[in-house]
Amino acid sequence: MTTATQTLPVLEQLETFRQIVGAQYVFVDEEVLYNYSHDETEHLSFLPDVVIKPRTPEEISAIMKICNRYGIPVTPRGGGTGLSGGALPHLGGVLLSMERLNTILEIDERNLQVTTEPGVITEVLQDAVKEKGLFYPPDPSSKGSCFIGGNIAENSGGPKAVKYGVVKDYVINLEVVLPTGEIIWTGANVLKNSTGYNLTQLMVGSEGTLGIVTKIVLKLIPLPKYDLLMLVPFQNLEKAGEAVSAIFRAGFTPSALELVEIDALKITAAMVGASVVAVTEDTAAHLIIEVDGNNVDVLMQEMEAIAELMVQYEGGEVYFADDAQQKAELWKLRRRAAEAVKLEGYTIEEDTVVPRAELPALIHGVKELGKQYHFHSVCYGHAGDGNLHIRIKKPGTQNSQEDPEIQTAIRALFELVRELGGTISGEHGIGLVQKGFMDIMFREAQFRLFREIKKAFDPNNILNAGKIFN
Amino acid sequence: MTTATQTLPVLEQLETFRQIVGAQYVFVDEEVLYNYSHDETEHLSFLPDVVIKPRTPEEISAIMKICNRYGIPVTPRGGGTGLSGGALPHLGGVLLSMERLNTILEIDERNLQVTTEPGVITEVLQDAVKEKGLFYPPDPSSKGSCFIGGNIAENSGGPKAVKYGVVKDYVINLEVVLPTGEIIWTGANVLKNSTGYNLTQLMVGSEGTLGIVTKIVLKLIPLPKYDLLMLVPFQNLEKAGEAVSAIFRAGFTPSALELVEIDALKITAAMVGASVVAVTEDTAAHLIIEVDGNNVDVLMQEMEAIAELMVQYEGGEVYFADDAQQKAELWKLRRRAAEAVKLEGYTIEEDTVVPRAELPALIHGVKELGKQYHFHSVCYGHAGDGNLHIRIKKPGTQNSQEDPEIQTAIRALFELVRELGGTISGEHGIGLVQKGFMDIMFREAQFRLFREIKKAFDPNNILNAGKIFN
Known part of the structure; x- marks a missing residue:
């Protein structure tokens, strides 16, 4: 207070x-x-x-x-x-x-665009365009309650990002109220734009520090007709990470490629009351693999080829989701993982991202750091993008800010991430809790640019001040 | 001097x-x-x-x-x-x-990334990754001589942008020498990044005014195995524009969808010594339509469905390119259009872009303005993106800057573009020659942001000063 x-x-x-x-x-x-x-x-x-x-x-x-x-x-x-x-x-x-500010202003079917206010719930927007046969892919786990404006602030991703890209790939124009009260548009309603500095992309991911987005123009794409989903168990977490990279090297681009460590799956299954499929005694993790497109025979062939490839990485017996209900159940297990493990005391969430093939090294490193710094971890996330969410539990600790040993451990983790060519946030943003680690990624020259850009938009430093950097 | x-x-x-x-x-x-x-x-x-x-x-x-x-x-x-x-x-x-600075430093096949210096010719880079089964899609018409660094400065596009996006969609990290001499990296080698302001995207399209790019990390994708190409003639230029929008509304995403007005095709054919295919007396324009993917049967079905759709828009007899040579010839006609029509006296090129479905209105407007302001025009470009290149000839005029009537005409054209929801450059940038028209797109609030951002990077205004804006 x-x-x-x-x-x-x-x-x-x-x-x-x-x-x-x-x-x-x-x-x-x-x-x-x-x-x-x-x-x-x-x-x-x-x-x-x-x-x-x-x-x-x-x-x-x-x-x-x-x-x-x-x-x-x-x-x-x-x-x-x-x-x-x-x-x-x-x-x-x-x-x-x-x-x-919760109105979808226009779905432009001629141009495959939607103009919306920022307070619309992401899933509401997705369902509205789906009714017209159109597709807005970015779908964070919180899509049932998060706002599209917040997605823009954080440059959100979600499972579909691996094939379809993240929020920044769909935002083409923004109406923004600047901290000074001026109202501007950042761009134009076009698919290509080389007209001045890209203010649109500067706003995306700026976490509400540069201006307040009040209208959003998003690119849409035709809705794919079919999708197929499977779950592949692995006894070895790092092998699962290797399998991820192999899928892309073989020329496949799944529409989702998620990794869920077994503890996360079990905890979530218990919470939502689902029976856990494809779990044997020695299962360490699962990959959730989805393909989508307009030709179901082609998708079947792709799925089978991917399933065969998984065997080379010691993947176990594949579970195919047969119908819409089974798919929904599987996705529920993935989407509610964060909420479930948080209730189990894993209150601290990191949002690391590395080049895809470095995932096994990252997973290995996390477990080693857990031993060294006395924390438990469960990992899950968008493996196809190299984006691994790491939930941390240390008895007696709720906030990462409170515990010096956790701060030291997170710093060690983020330094590993940087060494692997990665960065400290893939889709959650820096906000307040990761601000103290920004020096791992940036030096004074970049911080000076950040501060000067902030000042250009917000000369009196009133808007969400003290977030991302000082 | x-x-x-x-x-x-x-x-x-x-x-x-x-x-x-x-x-x-x-x-x-x-x-x-x-x-x-x-x-x-x-x-x-x-x-x-x-x-x-x-x-x-x-x-x-x-x-x-x-x-x-x-x-x-x-x-x-x-x-x-x-x-x-x-x-x-x-x-x-x-x-x-x-x-x-012309070395490709690393093709990372494990992570589907390439790290390159900026002085590498775009086509050389594309061929190098192609040898590894990988694909870097952005391919401006000048790909045989332009540098990848210049492509980043202008946020270039090219025919493939309609399916695969423009340069900005592939740049994930940049090494930049700032005007002050400091050397920074803008991001990390990852597919998703919510770590601070997006300096990478601020550099892309900044036309060499914010810093000098010295290393570039690009995302790659698996190379599609097959592509099919066809040419569809239209007697009515605006109908061709309508057909473009219909293709996407029907759920197709071609890998290229180009429009070429008949004069541009004839002039280019004469220059390169090609026989012009599918031209009848009353042909006004052609659409060049390409689809690509990994299943040739699916592509054939798509091509046939698109060809049928074209009939509804008064498309004439379709010419399918049968083999690699015919495809190459057809692309040569498209790629060399700018050079050919320039030699014919169409020295002034505009790079307008509008929402895709507004293309007929733009084409109609260009021809009306030609009558009003006494200029000849030929149009061609990336119709699938709503990106229309308009080449202008007015006897006695070589530079748009020289002729007050041309300046007035271009202003009228750009005002039409803005009214249609578009902007004045889709992929060529503003540079020197479009700077005087930026007030059509932006007001003082945006210009202030541009100037302040420029100042943050270049406090003494030494780097490519006086480009884009004053």
Whole structure:
């Protein structure tokens, strides 16, 4: 909780905020403040001074002008599913919830584009375009509750990224309210653009520190007609990692290629009440492999060829998901893994990413570090992209920030990641909890560029200040 | 030619430059200066004071430190195939040719990545990875002579972009010498990255104004085994445009979908000595349609389905390219169109891009503007992306900059493009010749961001200053 002295400037503006958005959308009661004090990041919580729920870019612009003038911290927030603390109001001030900007404005079937507001839930958007035979692939595990605006802030990925790319590959134009209150468009509604610096891609992944996205134009593609799914067990975790790389080298591009360590699968299965398929005593991990396309015979051939290839990497008996229900069950086991293992005490999540073929070395390194620094880990993630989520449990520790030994261990892990050619976040962002490790990836020259870019957008450093870097 | 007073600072440093790169790589004789005074942009020419050909990032860093200290203008140059004047040394000073940084450093078959220097010719790179069964898709028409570094500066596209994306979709990490002489890496060698602001994508398409790219890490994909190619004639140019959009709406994603107006085809055929196929008296334009993939039967079915669809849009008799030679001939006709029509006096090239379904409206608008402003035009380009190249001829005019009526006409054209949701450059960049039209796309808020970003990278405004914006 911030002190009275600190809250004075923001509380003096409450009446103005009420005039801008309507009194019913300005909240100062403790219950609401508490609800917006945390997201899915470990167990961190910071109370804002006020929660505001605007409806339009113009309202947001008016709020930003006030905050910019009086130096009031502003933290934008989407669905609250973030894993790096990007939406946490750690400096108090205004929490700006985007939940009322929740309209899909236009599905342009002629041009295969959708224009949407940022507060639309990702799955709602995907279902809406699917009805028109169109496909927006990026699908983070939290797709049922995260907002598309938050996906843009974090440059989210998800299982389909391995074939279809991440959020940045679909965003073609953004309407943004700058911290100064100016409203701009970053680009144009086109598939190719060499017209000035790429402000669109600078916004994507900037974690709400450069501006507040209020309209989003996304590229869509035709919806593939068929997909096939299989689960392959491995006795050896590193062999599973080797198999991943082999699939691409053989010329296949699966539409999903996920790795789930056995503990994650078991914990999740227990939580959702599913029977775990294809598990023998000595199973260490599974690969979940999906192919999609418009010709089911071709897909069958691909699946069989991939299954044969897996045998060379000591893959066990393959389980094919036969129908929509079996596929949905399998995906549920994967998608709910983070939630399940978190409930089991694995509260700290790392989002490492390495070149795909270095996955076995990363997995090996994680387990070695666990022995050295006394933590348990379970790994799962988007193996096809080299993106491994590592959930950490150390008895007595809930937050990575609290425990010096965990901080040392994470630093060692991230240094390994860098040595392998990788980086410390693939799709969750840096936010608050990874900020202290950015020096592993960048030197003063890059930090200077980051700071100067931030200053160009936000001269008074009011918007989500103190996230990503200092 | 610059005056003696202006050249003084740079000429005083010649001895230092010679010490840095070796005397044989510092040129001040007029013939060399002239050779580096122009590129493929209209008939513009500006002499540099000195041409330097460094070999290493460290040499470039040393040169930049000198130039930064003494305020000497530096213009980086790739293959000299640019169409917007980005590599023209319009302020004199140092012309920095990247031609000696021409080594492919590593083809990483395990991770499907290539690390290369910027002075490698695009086609050389493509052929080198092809030998390993890998594919780097972006292929500008100038691929036989342009440099991969120049492609990154302009965010180039080419015919394959419609299925595979443009340069930005393949660049994952860059080594960059900043104008201050600092050497940085922008990212990591990974497929997904949410670690700080996207400096990689800020560099791509920045036209050599933010830094000098010295190493490039590109994502590769498995090489498709087969491709099929056909040519479809249309009597009505706008109907051809409508057909383009219909192909995607029907769920097909061709690997190339090009439009060539009949005059461009005839002029090019005459130049290269090819017989023009599938041309009847009343042909107005052709679509060149390619599909690729790993199953030839599926591709045949796709081709037939697309051919049937074309009939609905008044497409004429389809010509299928039967073998590699026929395919190569057809592509030659498309690729050499720009060169051929330029020789015929169409010296001014515009690089408009609109949402795909707006192509007929754009084509109609171009022809109307031609009548109004007394210019002839031929259109060709990457119709699948909505990217239309418009070559303009007006008797007595070689440079768009020279003729006030052409300037007015281009402004009217670009305003139409903006109204259609498009932008003024899809893949050629803004450089020098489109700079005066940037106010059509952007307002002061965006220009302020551009200027501040430029200043963050280049505080003394020495690197390719006066390009893109003022």
